[in-house]
Amino acid sequence: ELNERELQIAERVLKEINERLRFLLDVGLDYLSLDRAAGSLSGGEAQRIRLATQIGAGLVGVLYVLDEPSIGLHQRDNHRLIETLVRLRDLGNTLIVVEHDEDTIRASDHVVDIGPGAGEHGGHVIVSGTVDDLLKSKDSLTGKYLSGRESIPVPAVRRPRDPERMLTVLGAREHNLKDVDVEFPLGQFVAVTGVSGSGKSTLVNDILYTQLARHIYGARTIPGRHRTIEGLDQVDKVIHVDQSPIGRTPRSNPATYTGVFDHVRKLFAQTPEAKMRGYQQGRFSFNVKGGRCEACSGDGTIKIEMNFLPDVYVPCEVCHGARYNRETLEVHYKGKSISDVLDMPIEEAVEFFEAIPVIARHLKTLVEVGLGYVRLGQPA
Template sequence: RLKDEALCVKIDNLHISEVTEKSISDAAKWFNDLEKTLDKRQLKIAEHILKEINERLKFLLNVGLDYLTLSRESSTLSGGEAQRIRLASQIGSGLTGVLYVLDEPSIGLHQKDNVKLISALKRLRDLGNTVIVVEHDTETMENADHIIDLGPEAGSKGGEVIAQGTIKEITANKESITGKYLSNKFRIDVPKKRRLAKNGRFLEITGASGNNLDNVNLKIPLGSLTCVTGVSGSGKSTLVLQTLYNALNLALNNNKSRKIPKPFKGFKGTELVDKIIDIDQSPIGRTPRSNPATYTGAFGPIRDWFTALPESKSRGYKPGRFSFNVKGGRCEACEGDGVITYEMHFLPDVYIQCDECKGTRYNRETLEIKFKDKSIADVLNMTVDEGCEYFENISNIKSKLLTLKKVGLGYIKIGQQATTLSGGEAQRIKLAKELSKRSTGRTMYILDEPTTGLHQHDIKKLLEILHTFVALGNSVVVIEHNLDVIKTADYIVDMGPEGGVKGGKIIAEGKPEEIVKIKESYTGKFLKPLLN
C-alpha cells in the first residue's frame, strides 16, 4: 500500500510492510531481538518506542491472539477475536479505579480461549479496577468473587434479585435456577444413543479453501444434529456459513441474493436436501411495526377472529380495520405506531408515546369491539402465556402462540415491538416460525452459536427444539462452543488445531465418544469430563 520511498526505510533489513506481515508471536520475537542489532545511538532513540510496542504485543499474546498478522483487516476477524482485541487495548491502558462492564465476553470463545479471557479479567481486577460481567458461562461464574442472580423467571415474572454472594451461597440457595445448574441438581443429559446418518447418506463439500481453510472436505450426516466446533478463528464460520450455506443457497433455494460462496471444488448429496435455512440472530424487523405476532403469522387469524364478532359485523368492519398498518382502524395521530418518532440529528431517534391513543395504536371506535372483555390492543399487550389461555378454544391462533411458548418465549408480549427484542429472542422467534411450518423432513437448518445470551435453562429448551427438527428427518448444523450443546450432538466436526494461519483443517470428526480419544482436539479434552 505504500510508495517506494516509504519502503526504502528499513530496520534490520525489513521495511514496514514486511514487519506488519508477521504474526503477533513472530513480531514480538523480532522486536525483542532488535536490542541486539541496533547500535547505541539507535537504541537511545528507540528505547521508549520499543517499550510501548513490546507491551502492546504482550497484551495481545496474553489474550491468545498470537496467530493474527498485524496487517489483518479488522473486518475479517471473527466475533471472539474482535472482542479480545478490545479487551487487550483496555488492559494495555493500565488504568486503575475504573469500572468495566462486559456483556457476555465469552461469546465466540472456545473453552481453551475462555481460560485466557478469565485470567485477563482477573488481571484487570488486580490492577485495582472493578469488573462487572453479564454472563451465562459456568466457568466464569466459578471464578467470580461475587455473583448476583436475577430471576426467578423471565419477562414480567422476573426482575428481582434472587441470590447474591459467593458461588457457595448461590448453589445453596433453593430459589435460584442458576444455583441448581451450578450444583448439578438440574442438568442437561447426554442422550442414550447417537443417531447415525439417515440411510447412511452424507452431504459433502470438497476442497473448500476460503480465508484460512486448507483444502477442507466437509461431510455432514443427513437426518442428525451435527456440531462444528474448534477454537476461535479456526475457520468454522467460513466453512459452514460462507461456503456451505452460500453454495447451497444458490443451488437449492434459487436465491438471488448472489452472496458468492468462498472457493471450493464441488459438492455432492444435495439432491437429498430440499431447502437450507440459516437461523441467525439478526433482528426480525427494524421498525416498531413488526412484532412476534406479525412475524409468526398469528396476527392474521387474530384479526379475522375480531372481524367475525357480531359487533364488528353489525358495524361492517373488515379485517383491515384491525390492522395498524392501513388507514381505517388505526390512530391517525401516530399512524398506528403507538409512538411518535422525533429525529434528532446525529443522535439516536427519540420515541415518545402518542397522546391521542396512549400507545394503543388504534382509534376509539376500533377499541370498542371486545372479545371476552378485551379489545385488540389489550390482546397485543398480553404475554404469549396469557394469549394461550385467552384463545384456548381457537385452534389456529393457539397453535401459533404455542410454538412461541415451546421455544421458551412465553414471557414476551404478543405485540412487542421487534426493535426491543434481544438477539437470542429474535433467533428463537425464527425457530418458532420454522416449527409452525409443515415439515418436509428434508430441510437443513444452520445455526451459528444459538446459545448466545441463553441461560442453561433456556439451552435445555433450545436443544429440545433442535432434536424435534431432527426427529422429523431434517438435518441441523450448529456452530457452537457450548459444551452442553456439543455433548448432545450426534456428530462432531472439530476444526483446528489452532486459530488463523495455524487452523483451517478438520482435525477430528465422528461421535462425541470418538472425538474424546483424539489427542490433538482441544474440544475432546474439555468434553471428556462431561461424557463420563
C-alpha cells in the same frame, strides 16, 4: 536491522508495539494475521481484541460493563478471557459482567442472581453474595444447576447415520481452513465445534450455507473457496437462522414476524361487532389508515428529535400507547381488544387462542423455545 541511532529513535515505539502485540497473544489471538479484515473476524475474536485494547490502555478506577463476553468462545479460550478480566480488576478497576457461563460465574468475587423465572415470572433478586451463597440457594435455578442438584439429561439413544444421505464439502480453504474435506450426515443433529477462530463459521456459513443458497435459490453471494460440495441434489430447502434483528422498525414484533398477527386480525374482523360496523381485516392493522391512531401513525409512541442528543420516544397522548383509535378498540374478542391482545405475554396468549389451531401452533413453538415471557406486540 537498526543501527544505534535508529534504535534510540524507535525504542519507545517498538516497546509500545510489542506491548500491544503481547496483549493480543494473552487473549489467545496468536493465530490471526495483522492485516486480517475486521469484517471477517468471529464475534469472540472481535470482543477479545476490544478487551486487549482496554488492558493496553492501562486505565485505573474505571467501571467496565460487559454483556456476555464468553459468547462464541471455546472453553479453552474461556480461561484466557477470565484471566484477562481478572487482570483488568487487579489494575484497580470494577467489572460488572452479565453472563450465563459457569466458569465466569465461579471466578467472580460477588454474584447477583436475578429471577426466579423470565419476564412476568422474574425481576427479583434471588441471591446477592458469594458463589457459595448461590450454590446453597434453594430458590435459584442457576444455583441448582451449578451445584448439580438439577441437570439436563443426555439422550440415551442417538439417531443412526444413513451413509447414502450425506453432504460432503471438498477442498475447503477459506481463511484458516487448510484444504479440508468434511461430511455432514443429513437427517441428524450435527454439532460443529472447535476453538474460537478455528474456521467453524467459515465452513458452515461462508461455504456450505452460501453454496446451498446459490444452488437452491440462485442467491448471488459468493461462497468461500472450496473445490466442490457433493450431495446438493439431496437438499431442496435451506434456512439460515442467525442473531440478526427480526425487524428494523418499532412496527416489527413477534406477532407480525411469525405471521400470527394476520390470523388475529382476521379473527377480530369475524366478530359480530366488527361485522355490524363493516370493519374488514385492514381495520385492525396499525400500518394503514382507518383503525390506527393517526396522532402516532399506529406506533403507540411519538419520536421527539433532540438536537445534538439521541431521539426520545414518549407514549402517544391520544391513544396512550394502544396504537388504535377508540372505535377500533370497542371491538372485543373474548373480552379483549386488539391492543389488549398485543400486550399479552405469549404464554397467556397460548391459552387465550387455544381454540384457534392456526394461531396456537405458532405460539406454542415460541413458548417451547423459552420465549413465553415476551409480549406479542413487543417491538423488535
